[in-house]
Amino acid sequence: MKLLVNLGRDTLNVLRGMGNATIMLFQALVGKPQPLKMFPLLMRQLYVVGVQSMLIILVSGLFIGMVLGLQGYTILVDFGAEQALGPMVALSLLRELGPVVTALLFAGRAGSALTAEIGLMRATEQLSSLEMMAVDPLRRVIAPRFWAGFISMPLLAFMFSAIGIYGGFVVGVQWLGVDDGAFWSVMQASVEWRYDIMNGFIKSLVFAFVVTWIALYKGYTAVPTSPGISAATTQTVVYSSLAVLGLDFVLTALMFG
Amino acid sequence: MEARKIELLVGVFITAAIAALVFLALQVANTTGSLRGETYTLYAKFDNIGGLKVRSPVKVGGVVVGRVSNITLDREYFEPVVEMKISKQFVGFPDTSTASILTSGLLGEQYIGLEPGFMDEGIMTLEDGDEIFMTNSAMVLENLIGQFLFSQGND
Numbered sequence: 001m002k003l004l005v006n007l008g009r010d011t012l013n014v015l016r017g018m019g020n021a022t023i024m025l026f027q028a029l030v031g032k033p034q035p036l037k038m039f040p041l042l043m044r045q046l047y048v049v050g051v052q053s054m055l056i057i058l059v060s061g062l063f064i065g066m067v068l069g070l071q072g073y074t075i076l077v078d079f080g081a082e083q084a085l086g087p088m089v090a091l092s093l094l095r096e097l098g099p100v101v102t103a104l105l106f107a108g109r110a111g112s113a114l115t116a117e118i119g120l121m122r123a124t125e126q127l128s129s130l131e132m133m134a135v136d137p138l139r140r141v142i143a144p145r146f147w148a149g150f151i152s153m154p155l156l157a158f159m160f161s162a163i164g165i166y167g168g169f170v171v172g173v174q175w176l177g178v179d180d181g182a183f184w185s186v187m188q189a190s191v192e193w194r195y196d197i198m199n200g201f202i203k204s205l206v207f208a209f210v211v212t213w214i215a216l217y218k219g220y221t222a223v224p225t226s227p228g229i230s231a232a233t234t235q236t237v238v239y240s241s242l243a244v245l246g247l248d249f250v251l252t253a254l255m256f257g
Numbered sequence: 258m259e260a261r262k263i264e265l266l267v268g269v270f271i272t273a274a275i276a277a278l279v280f281l282a283l284q285v286a287n288t289t290g291s292l293r294g295e296t297y298t299l300y301a302k303f304d305n306i307g308g309l310k311v312r313s314p315v316k317v318g319g320v321v322v323g324r325v326s327n328i329t330l331d332r333e334y335f336e337p338v339v340e341m342k343i344s345k346q347f348v349g350f351p352d353t354s355t356a357s358i359l360t361s362g363l364l365g366e367q368y369i370g371l372e373p374g375f376m377d378e379g380i381m382t383l384e385d386g387d388e389i390f391m392t393n394s395a396m397v398l399e400n401l402i403g404q405f406l407f408s409q410g411n412d
Contacts, residue, residue, distance in 0.1 A: 040260065043260075043263060043264055043267055044263060046267045046270070047263045047266055047267050047270075050267070050270050051266045051267060051269070051270045054270060054273070090285050094281070094285070152270070155270070155271070155274030155277075156274070158274050158277040158278050158281065159273060159274055159277040161277070161281060162276075162277035162278075162280045162281055162285075163277070165280075165281075165285055184284065187285055188284075188285065188286065191285050191286045192286060193282065193286040195312075196286070197281055197282070197285075197286055
């Protein structure tokens with residue numbers, strides 16, 4: 001009996017949280033656009049969310065591409081199929097690793113920072129002071145951060161894939177001696193703009209939406225104490241990673257299944 | 258000064274992303290192989306299509322001229338019907354052409370090999386919506402092995 005009560009309460013809490021998150025996002029994004037006021041704020045957030053995440057994305061992309069080149073080569077060379085290294089690296093980066101790893105890194109690098117920042121704004125009552133000054137904190141604080149995350153993550157995913165393919169090229173062609181022309185031409189024969197690159201782009205848009213949304217909601221509803229903000233930050237990383245991996249399976253099944 | 262620096266860095270960020278996209282578009286994806294522009298449709302019936310899939314290439318002498326756009330089953334004779342979209346750059350195949358389902362390499366993907374037939378008086382070219390009547394089905398390994406065992410048994 002008690003088990004059922006707990007289950008019911010948990011379900012209701014989850015549903016209530018999802019409803020609140022939707023209402024928060026709706027109120028933040030829907031309304032009269034104010035491009036003049038929004039633009040500097042958006043610029044500032046693009047810098048914090050996008051530019052500052054660029055380094056970690058580029059470095060991890062390069063290394064993941066290099067590892068893919070190395071591992072792929074050792075397996076493919078057994079079958080005498082090392083020309084297939086190009087499409088292997090390119091397709092795994094464009095379809096899967098680009099969007100997914102970017103989203104995971106983005107959740108760790110930018111999502112946690114967003115949660116902590118907004119949570120601390122709530123704890124130090126900056127959000128309430130904004131309301132006192134008749135400034136809607138949802139429009140002023142949440143909206144630019146959301147758009148910044150939503151815009152910058154697909155761009156970061158493109159960079160990740162591009163530099164990863166370059167990393168695979170460096171290891172495969174320049175170090176292990178796969179033929180240069182075969183590497184690129186076999187890759188070009190199997191990668192398609194609309195099918196592979198655009199589906200990866202759609203994936204990263206979905207992940208950007210989910211990760212930024214979770215980060216903002218967790219920050220906005222954080223308990224305004226030190227342990228509360230700490231828990232909210234952890235939850236952001238955990239929930240967005242799980243959401244990304246789960247959604248990735250669904251999207252992959254829909255797109256490539 | 259501070260705002261200007263941020264704007265500059267955001268500009269660099271966007272430029273880097275666009276550069277990555279251009280790299281992906283030009284160097285990684287095939288811009289020529291995916292059929293752009295006008296296509297026309299041809300049909301072919303096979304006994305067995307093996308592992309042919311939608312989007313498999315249609316090749317003439319190794320050159321990709323089109324792609325398989327749809328595979329259905331003929332309702333009357335229960336034969337697979339393959340619909341191919343061929344680029345308008347490659348028109349005027351004679352209707353004596355042969356379509357075969359071939360395999361690239363030993364274990365590679367299956368594709369349709371189009372063999373242009375002879376041209377003579379009274380022979381039409383293949384137009385949009387036409388059917389290729391001469392077809393060779395896919396080689397199915399199990400059938401081959403079966404035939405081999407059967408022929409061994411006769412000796």
